[in-house]
Amino acid sequence: MSISVTTWHLEQTSRADLAPVEGPPSGQDVRIARAEVPSPEFSRFLYTAVGGDVSWTDRLDWPYARWAEYLGRPGVETWVAYERGTPAGFIELEAGQDGSVEIVYFGLLPAFRGRRIGGLLLAHGIERAWDLAERWPHAAPTKRVWLHTCSKDGPHAKANYLRRGFRVYKTTVADEPEVASPGPWPGAGPLTSGAAAGE
Template sequence: MTDTVPVTTWYLEQTSPGDLAPARIPDEASGIRIERAGTPSPEFSRFLYASVGVDVTWTDRLPWTYARWREFLERPGVETWVAYEHGTPAGFIELDGATESGVTEVSYFGLLPAFRGRGIGGHLLSYGTARAWDLATRWDGFPEVKRVWVHTCSKDGPYARANYERRGFRVHRVEEGREPDATHPGPWPGAGPRD
C-alpha cells in the first residue's frame, strides 16, 4: 500500500484583464527574456516539466508517451512560454485555452530550482497571464477570454500561492485531500533538491 500525505489545493482566478498586477520587468542587464516555444517539442516540454517539478513532486505527466505529449502540445490554444537567463532555460508557463469556452488555464508554471528567489517568477507569471488574456487574438475561432485560472497545492513551492495572489489572482475554491507520497522524480536518476 502506498503512503499518502494530506494536500490542500487552492484554485485561483482572474475574471478581468484588469485584475493582473504585473511584477517589475527585469532590466536588460539581467539577461532575462521570455519567448514562446513556437514548435511543439515533447522532449523540450518534458525537460521543463521534470526539471521544474523536481522538488515539488510533479509526477502526473511523467508516464505520458511521446505521442500523448505531442497531442497535447499541438492542440489549438496550448502555448508554452519559456523564461531564459543569458540563454539558459530558467522556467516556463504553460497556457491551455482549449479547456472551456472563454476560459484559459495556467496549467503549469514554475522555475528550475537554481533560478528561484530572484524575481524571475513574478515577471514570467505576469507575462504569461497577460498572454492568457490575449489568447483569442492568436487563435482563429477562439472566443474572448473571460476567465484565467490556476491551481496550486501545499506540495508546490512555499511561495507559489503568494506569487499568484501578488499578480492579482484570487482564491475561489479550496479542497482538502490526500495524495500518494511520491518521491522526487527529477530530470535524471538521483536528481533532487539541492542543499
C-alpha cells in the same frame, strides 16, 4: 501511506486584475518567448527540470505520442523565460471552450529561483492568457484565467499568484497517496556567483 493535501483554486475574471510586476534587476538579461514549434523533448525537459523537486509526477509516464498530441492542440501554448540564452522556467497555457484559460504549469528551474524572474514570467504568462484568442482564431475571447496550486508545490507558489492579482475561489483538502518526488537532478540548485557571472 497517504498525506493530506490542500488545493487552492484561484482566478482572475478581468484583465484589470493583473497586478504589475517590477522587472529583473538592472543588467539581468531575461527574455520570454513562446515555443511555437511543439517539441515533446523540450517540453518534457522543462516539466522534469522545474517539477522534479515539487512532486510533479502526473506526466512522467506520458509516451512521446501523447506529448505530441497535447502540445499540438489549438490553444495550448508554452512560454519560456531565458536568462542569457539559457532556459530558466516556463508557463503553460491551455484554452477552454468557454473563454477560460488555465495556467496548467508554471515554475523555474532550481538555479533560477529567487532572482525575480518568476514574477516577470508569471505576469507575462497572464497577459498572454488574456490575449490568447488573438493568436488562435477559433478560440473564444478570454473571460477568465484560472489555475490551481497545492500544499505540495513550492513554498512561495500561492503567494506569488496572489501578488499577481489572483483570488482564491475554492479550497479543498483531501488525502492523497504519498508519491516519492523524483527530485531535482543531483546537485541542482542556485548557481554559484562564479557560474552566474560566466566564469
